[in-house]
Amino acid sequence: MAVRVQEADFDVGAELAALRQGDPRIGALASFVGLVRDVSDGAGVSEMTLEHYPGMTEKALAEIVDEASRRWMLIDVLVIHRVGRLLPTDQIVLVAVAGAHRGDVFAACEFIMDYLKTRAPFWKREVTAAGARWVDARESDEVARERWQI
């Protein structure tokens, strides 16, 4: 289980290969990659900056991964989240979950993303033609997280 918060880009293929390397118990590997889009709430986005809370962010991500590990049968998890200045098409986040079977890894991957969106202290500031603005939290993200409470 590992979480990394970094400015540098990541190589999805290399990260997935390293995650499953040499472990014959792994029969399923699910991954999600979040990307910077060039539009947000109807406005064109030319760049964005991601701020975080050093220390708490890593701790929050580790707690989300631990919770996923309690809920599902997982063998390994990797979360990478970038911070700093990003441009449209850049990768923002990678969540990769390895386990024996697809049911557990699909569910855990989505769970981790839904919790990350509402619990991990990151903030997006985007630049549009009208100037820079802080991105508002979305109600739909909170709804997505709440369905896991059951």
Added chain:
Amino acid sequence: MNEVTMLKVLYFASLRERLGRSSEELALPAEVADIAGLRDFLVARGGPWENLATLRNLRFAVNQEMARLDSPLRAGDEVAFFPPVTGG
């Protein structure tokens, strides 16, 4: 005895910009016992600090764990105020 409670207070994102400050060390009166008390103490500075009372959905953390208005504060704690998170 005149015991002083030192706190480290952090501000993030849009709140940091509104306050023009990202962190400070505070010596607090003994009557500030929780986040709500600290918030009231800071709001009393006036001007941009009134954002701490008026911003919707402001979030709090104590020692890097999510906290609530009634979460207690102790000497040496690290407290953070920030808007709802928008990562991922």
